Amino acid sequence: MALRLFLTLLVTFLNLQANAAEKPNILVIMSDDIGWSNLSSYHQGLMSSRTPNIDQLAKEGMRFTDYYAEPSCTAGRAAFLLGQFPVRTGMHTVGLPGDPEHISKKDPTLAELLKIQGYATGQFGKNHLGDTDPALPTMHGFDEYWGWLYHLNAMEYTADPDFPKGEIGKPFAPRNIVHSFATADGGQKVEDDGPAPPERMKTLDTEVTNHTIDFIERQVKTKKPFFVWMNPSRGHVITHFSDKYKAMLGKNGWGKFEVVMKELDDNVGVVLNKLDELGIAENTIVVFTSDNGAEIMSWPDGGMSPFRSEKGTTWEGGFRAPMIVRWPQKVPASVVNNEIVSGLDFVPTLVAAAGGPQDLPAKLLNGYEGYKV
Template sequence: MDKKSLLKSWSYTFLGLAVLALGSDPSTANAQNKPNIVVIWGDDIGVHNVSAYNHGIMGYRTPNIDRLAKEGAMFTDAYAQQSCTAGRASFILGQHPFRTGLLTIGMPGSDHGIPEWSPTISDLLKNHGYATGQFGKNHLGDRDQHLPTNHGFDEFFGNLYHLNAEEEPETYYYPKDPEFRKKFGPRGVLHSTADGKIEDTGPLTRKRMETIDEEVHEHAMNFVDRNVKAKKPFFLWYNSTRMHVWTHLKKESYGKTGIGLYPDGMVEHDGFVGDVLKKLDDLGIADNTIVIYSTDNGAETFSWPDGGTTPFHGEKGTTWEGGFRVPLLVRWPGVVKPGAVVNDIISQEDWMPTLLAAAGEPDIVEKLKKGHKANGKSFKIHADGYNFLPYLKGETNQGPRKEIYYFAQGGELNAIRVQNWKIHFATQAGNIATGIRNVPGWPLIVNLRADPYEKAPHEADLGYLRWYGDNLWTFVPAQGFIKKFLSTIPEYPFQEGSSLNAAGINYMSLKAADALKKLETLSRPGN
């Protein structure tokens, strides 16, 4: 294919043609026959920490997670976000977290969180008769208004933050003043319901961290049992605390592999995944249940040996591939071909339209743009996900997503991927805490098929520079995608993000924020 046609269509070179239709579409049935949805997430788990991906090179196995690869599809080019809050927001809200202002890690005491105007998958599934439950880590806001049970979930049991924030009150320098703790300290493990009841079951201490996933698992399985008995389709979002730092294991798990703390934790985590799959088998509902396994962001490697491993450049908190790529395994008997390996690009935002299509509403993205009522509320937003259901069913041979936007924690667009090509406008050296943003004179170009690990000598190697010069044509098509994305910002609701670093605050940033608000007001219908 010549360069002209590449500029026009960004030639489709993906290999993921193995997902074929094997049965009828369950979304056309009545509510009782709609597929159950079970989404299991780890935390900070890299692609290479699952043995289905690493083929045992790490020395331990995750047979239950691997089972999903054998009985479903394994995605090689699955994307989340660069850190916890952003990754979780992109999934449950179906919008890029740049829109929802949730690019930065949520902190205890902050008033920043999930906006009221943004529907969740659970809000939208309510129109289809689903029971909805979220169990485990939330990380989408500290206040009551941010709780899952105020955003479409019938029940929530879990913690609100990253584990190292939960244990801050036990550290040496943490203020002893009770008023400080009340204002800025982490809330306890909460159990809430949609009727407004909120129970604080106590703090998530280092000791409780050893067994908190057992508590989460018990509540989640109780939710499943109740809804199967009631013959009601359910959506379960099961969020493990493994493998976020710092890892505190119970005696039975510690030393299990003989390799290290992280492998021991992965084996424990895999056991819970196995228990979930066994529950579906025992209840006789596995054949009518979509199971998705993934995580929120790439591996955190700087905390090794209490940290993950990735062959990709970079890690959590950066906009290299190592910060964004995640494991993704999808099982849906009768729809997804067992043992399929998919190389097409997919992002966490894509699950909102895909799961709604599975429930019988394939046009949810367009409905939300025009205005849509769900769960007793009205929403009008720009969802950024694509419906992958036709692809999963084998009705198309290419996935609908062609682009990935790599926004940093502070809202800077560092890179874009369009099909095979990734263009870095800025790069990050270091990790989530020490990362320094570097802006080159000209953007860096990477072909993620020729160099998926971004290992090419990008500095001054003559071979790369010649190759780079031959591929400057990639800039213009990429700019078109960026303009299209940004053009939708003023037309729909937008929340300005927060930051853990105040160094970016200056007169120009305040003027830019004011200009954006004015543009937003002028562009809204009726203004």
């Protein structure tokens, strides 16, 4: 029921048989561990964080009050990308370096389903769906990927003076930042973009933003519709601030998490401004959401209020998350929707919005064999 409702909301005003020239671009910004009340468009002044760019997105689109992600990073991202319950795909928890778990080639991803429809597909930032080569996004429908493969603070383990050196530590060390490209023969080219110690983490989201914009600009030049999945690091712990954001601590009543939200909002604003600059905002679906709820360790600023508990649990605070959708002329502006929707709804909804079949949910259950575009 939730799936059908959400699909109806987004495609009511759309002719689903649109030709390739009319296909909307799709930009999904998935933050990390951001709770329901971290955004000022949600908390309405209850907390001190301010997110004007994301608030503007809500003003120009639809804000969902009852959106359900998943209780953890891997599960939330897998549900979004596969449109299936993580327990069904096995993507409920991916551990640290060398974990063999990853998306099965039998499970079509949103990127693969959109690529079939002529989309250029790019993912930038956090992945957390496996760190072996077969697990990389460029083996699962993305043309290009740049980012890290774990929760953020896993990347700084090797910077700890007590981390084992040499061969002893290699099996436990995180893989460096990866930049990979899908190849025409179904393979991929993988480049090592170096480690991400605490110093690099200070501006890691600026790198995510720059890679996102670079990919979008290239697709606009080729006049090809794009699907971009942007995954900034904020607000996962441990947070390392650049001097610019460190200077904001203690001002405006802000602690660490308020500054985290300021940096996240700034980067969202840069990307949204780029869409305007390129003249493509009117034909771009923009989604802002989070992979799961916030952590209690960041209380009182973590954003699980007014719900119980935190990420990693199945209480409301663990997987109730913010979600905003903007699609000018298609999704009505300044609307607050309190119907129940979930991360499982993205695959069928976005595929339909791109001109794909409306009966995808039933066909998706059979994987590739049951779904032929």
